[in-house]
Amino acid sequence: MIDDKHDRKMCSGPTTPVYLIPWDPDSQEHVDRMKLQRIACGWKVDEVEGWREPQRKGLVGIHWVVLHPDHPDTMRRLAKHCAAHPSEAGTLLDSSTMILGRPRACDRSLPAFHPVGHISLDAISSKPELETSLENGVLSLMNFYISTALQSLGLGGAALDFCEKMARDDFGAKAITLDTIANEECRADSPRRIALKRPTPAITNQDWYARRGYQLYARKQIAWYDIDDLGREWPVSSVYMRKDIR
Numbered sequence: 077m078i079d080d081k082h083d084r085k086m087c088s089g090p091t092t093p094v095y096l097i098p099w100d101p102d103s104q105e106h107v108d109r110m111k112l113q114r115i116a117c118g119w120k121v122d123e124v125e126g127w128r129e130p131q132r133k134g135l136v137g138i139h140w141v142v143l144h145p146d147h148p149d150t151m152r153r154l155a156k157h158c159a160a161h162p163s164e165a166g167t168l169l170d171s172s173t174m175i176l177g178r179p180r181a182c183d184r185s186l187p188a189f190h191p192v193g194h195i196s197l198d199a200i201s202s203k204p205e206l207e208t209s210l211e212n213g214v215l216s217l218m219n220f221y222i223s224t225a226l227q228s229l230g231l232g233g234a235a236l237d238f239c240e241k242m243a244r245d246d247f248g249a250k251a252i253t254l255d256t257i258a259n260e261e262c263r264a265d266s267p268r269r270i271a272l273k274r275p276t277p278a279i280t281n282q283d284w285y286a287r288r289g290y291q292l293y294a295r296k297q298i299a300w301y302d303i304d305d306l307g308r309e310w311p312v313s314s315v316y317m318r319k320d321i322r
Contacts, residue, residue, distance in 0.1 A: 093147045094234045096139035096242065097189060098180065100172035101128035110138075112163055113194060117221045134177025136198040137215075140168070140191035141222060141235045153226055157192050160225035164190070176210070176247060193222040195235050197243055197252075205294050205316050206253045213250035215243050228278075236288060240321050250322045256281040258295065258313040268310040272302055282315055290317035 114121035167188035201208040243249040299314035
């Protein structure tokens with residue numbers, strides 16, 4: 077059985093501002109909050125209902141990103157998040173009893189919490205390029221979101237660190253794979269970025285993951301299509317990245 081209270085102590089500390097709590101697919105409050113966060117994220121809100129059964133079956137491992145109660149910046153950050161997203165001001169209960177097919181003990185020392193993002197560590201994927209297989213020790217990172225009010229504060233990196241430790245120590249994974257938008261799609265002179273009126277990021281997703289040890293191993297020329305205000309379709313290229321965690 078996975079002891080989340082133990083993991084919170086082991087993975088958190090004065091310099092680690094977040095930890096993870098599993099999403100409960102049988103809680104309507106959890107489902108409704110996930111939909112709010114996907115709206116804020118900008119896509120996949122229509123897929124949330126479809127995540128419930130895979131989470132129950134242990135095929136995907138969606139977790140909430142939660143501010144650590146002992147971190148000195150938590151109250152200030154939580155106030156900032158709730159001001160930007162007032163519909164998320166209420167707390168949720170830690171109620172999930174399974175994660176990736178394994179029983180877990182809810183942390184009764186912190187029964188209610190405010191999620192400020194979410195991240196998924198999955199044992200299956202519809203994308204064969206990710207090589208996802210818990211049996212082979214490869215889990216895949218999916219659906220990673222940090223509150224728009226709290227980005228660029230190191231919370232994403234802390235959540236990823238927690239996720240990697242959990243993958244290695246709790247599930248015996250040897251590697252994590254992911255896919256993300258390719259660098260060329262984010263450049264200042266990208267016709268797609270200009271047409272969609274997207275800002276030029278200070279750091280691209282691809283470069284951010286590369287700084288954290290993820291290595292590119294494949295590309296997909298057309299991963300999906302974006303649609304601009306005029307109804308024009310823009311093909312988007314993606315990259316596949318991997319990090320060995322053992």
